[in-house]
Amino acid sequence: MGNTFTNLIPTIYQALDVVSREMIGFIPAVNKNTAAERAAVGEEIMWPVVEPGTPGDVSPGVTGPTGTDMAPTTPKVTISKSKNQVFYLTGEELKGLKNSNSDQTIIQNSFEQAFRSLANLIEIDLAAAALAGASRAYGTAGTTPFATSGDMTDLAETMKILDDNGAPQNRHLVVNTAALAKLRGKQAVVLAEAGSNELLRQGALAMLEGVKLHASGGIKQHTKGTGASYVTSGATAVDVEDIALITGNGTVLAGDVVTFAADAVNKYVVGTGVTAPGTISLNRPGARVTIPTGNALTIGNSFTPNVLFSSDALFLATRAPAAPEGGDSADDVMVVRDPVSGLAFEIRMYRQYRQVAYEIAIAWGTKHIKSEHIAILLG
Numbered sequence: 001m002g003n004t005f006t007n008l009i010p011t012i013y014q015a016l017d018v019v020s021r022e023m024i025g026f027i028p029a030v031n032k033n034t035a036a037e038r039a040a041v042g043e044e045i046m047w048p049v050v051e052p053g054t055p056g057d058v059s060p061g062v063t064g065p066t067g068t069d070m071a072p073t074t075p076k077v078t079i080s081k082s083k084n085q086v087f088y089l090t091g092e093e094l095k096g097l098k099n100s101n102s103d104q105t106i107i108q109n110s111f112e113q114a115f116r117s118l119a120n121l122i123e124i125d126l127a128a129a130a131l132a133g134a135s136r137a138y139g140t141a142g143t144t145p146f147a148t149s150g151d152m153t154d155l156a157e158t159m160k161i162l163d164d165n166g167a168p169q170n171r172h173l174v175v176n177t178a179a180l181a182k183l184r185g186k187q188a189v190v191l192a193e194a195g196s197n198e199l200l201r202q203g204a205l206a207m208l209e210g211v212k213l214h215a216s217g218g219i220k221q222h223t224k225g226t227g228a229s230y231v232t233s234g235a236t237a238v239d240v241e242d243i244a245l246i247t248g249n250g251t252v253l254a255g256d257v258v259t260f261a262a263d264a265v266n267k268y269v270v271g272t273g274v275t276a277p278g279t280i281s282l283n284r285p286g287a288r289v290t291i292p293t294g295n296a297l298t299i300g301n302s303f304t305p306n307v308l309f310s311s312d313a314l315f316l317a318t319r320a321p322a323a324p325e326g327g328d329s330a331d332d333v334m335v336v337r338d339p340v341s342g343l344a345f346e347i348r349m350y351r352q353y354r355q356v357a358y359e360i361a362i363a364w365g366t367k368h369i370k371s372e373h374i375a376i377l378l379g
Contacts, residue, residue, distance in 0.1 A: 005334050005349060011104050012347065015111035016338050024119055025174035025214030026126035026307075027341040030314040031369070034337075034344050040322045041363065044076045075315070077367040082321040083121060084361035085114035091354045107358075111347075114360040119341060122316065123218030125366045127174075130307040130314055131222060131376065133368025135283050136161050137257045137267040139378035141303035146182040152190065154377055155209055158308045161375040165285060167310045168373070171211045175306040176219040179379050183213075211308065221304045225273060226250035232260070232295045241271070241286035244279045245297060251275050257300040257378065260291050267300065269376060283371035306377040313373035318364040320346040330359075 005012070033045060059065075087110040138157045139145055145154035155173065162171065175183065183191060191206050191213075206213045230248030245252070252258070252273040258280075259267055266288045272281035320335060327333075330348040337344045348359040368374060 005332050005347065008107065009334075011108045012111055012336055015108045015115060016336060018112050019115040019119060019338065023177070023215050023217035024123045024341055025172075025216035026123055026130065026218065026314065027119065027316065027343065029172035029174065029212065029214055029309075029311060030126060030316050031311055032342055033315075033317045034342050038320050038322045041079055041082050043079045045079070045317045045365070075367065075369050077315050077317050077365045079317060079319060079363050079365045081121070081125070081365070082361070082363035083118055084321070084359050085117055086357055086359045087114070088352070088355050088357035094356070110358070111360065115338070115345060118345065118360065118362055119338070119343060120218060122318070122343070122362075122364050122366070123216055124220070125364070126314060126316060127216060127218045127220065127305075127307070129366040129368045130174075130309060130374055131255045131269075131305050132271070133283060133313070133371045134269040134305075134307070134374040134376045135165055135285060135371045136288075137269055137300075137305075137376035137378050139376075141257065141301035141378045144178045144182050144379050145306065145377055146179055146187055149186045150190070152187070152209065155211065155308075158375050158377045159209065159211065162308060162310065162373060164288075165372040165375075167370075168312065169210060170311050171308060172214055172311060173208070173211045173306065173308045173377075174214045174216045174219070175377075176304050176379060177215065177217060178304065179306050179377075180215045219305060219307075222255045222302060224299050224302045225253035225256050227252040227256075227274075227297075227299050230277070230297045232291055232293055232297065234293050236287050236291040238288065238290060239286045241282045241284060242279050243282065243287070243291065243297075245274065246277050248277060248297075252280050252297075252299060257303065257376070259298050259300065261296040261298075262291050263287075263289050265289075267378075271371070283374075285372050300378075303376075304379045306379055308375045308377060310370070310373040313368060313370040315367050315369050316364065317366075318343055318362055320344070321361050321363045 139154060227250040228248055230245040233244040233246040236243050252270055254270055254273050256270045257267050258270055268282045270280055271283040274280055331351050332349045335344050335346050346361050350357045
């Protein structure tokens with residue numbers, strides 16, 4: 001084995017080629033900033049977002065029209081995690097592995113597992129951000145969608161939520177593994193007709209109704225809150241997000257899907273919950289109909305989400321972890337980029353006492369940006 005990364009580059013990229021085929025669905029689909037410059041944990045990254053304007057009447061005059069002031073918002077995503085995975089080989093181990101011609105295999109497998117573990121952590125965070133920011137939901141909690149052959153109602157009704165919210169058409173559906181199994185078993189003909197080599201190269205499984213289909217192993221079940229007997233205090237108008245609750249008890253959790261007696265159509269996702277009577281916040285765009293005072297709230301059952309979103313709705317920022325000025329004791333440093341996920345991993349080699357250590361590291365932060373452009377398909 002060489003003492004620098006020069007001889008290891010083919011091995012590292014072989015490991016990346018394996019990892020890029022893992023069940024990661026959110027990472028390739030979201031809006032990403034994956035520059036390789038260094039970032040400290042707690043650093044904030046900001047970018048401008050222009051809110052919709054208000055149309056006005058056309059009024060002829062002797063001068064040109066006067067525009068309204070622009071007030072772009074500046075969402076922030078914090079680099080909240082900096083993780084690494086380290087493996088080492090002693091001189092005796094390297095000698096034995098080289099004699100058996102297995103040194104490159106062991107090294108490749110070690111890199112592969114490191115890339116896989118770090119990518120999975122990021123995937124889990126993106127799945128959590130998607131649930132935390134979703135606008136509304138469709139489907140039946142605890143029932144896996146796509147179970148009826150040739151019937152794509154589950155996708156169509158979830159798409160309607162984004163259509164009604166005015167979301168752009170660059171859409172992605174990331175399904176959990178149970179929903180993927182139903183798609184493969186019950187919608188095999190649809191998937192076969194929709195698949196293409198081009199989509200596979202883009203990290204998607206197929207294109208369904210104009211939506212790129214992905215699968216993720218990072219989606220976790222959401223366990224509902226314990227809230228019961230809550231009713232609204234005061235009427236809630238259309239587009240209002242904050243709703244005061246009284247008389248009940250127990251928790252209403254962020255991510256819970258709730259309904260109101262006055263609204264038989266919409267299943268709302270809670271952005272901010274309560275542990276006792278108080279005010280919950282629905283994710284944008286808020287209430288779709290007027291919800292009168294004294295209206296009963298019901299918390300839906302626990303569920304495993306599938307997420308439909310446009311690529312602008314979720315943001316992932318990754319960087320190489322911070323290093324001291326002038327570097328540390330690493331003998332060699334390189335950055336490799338996964339061609340499918342777009343993630344840039346930093347690799348460092350440290351020559352130590354009779355052993356060589358390799359560190360694979362990445363720092364990241366995730367955030368939902370546009371709740372109106374995220375919808376949940378319950379499972």
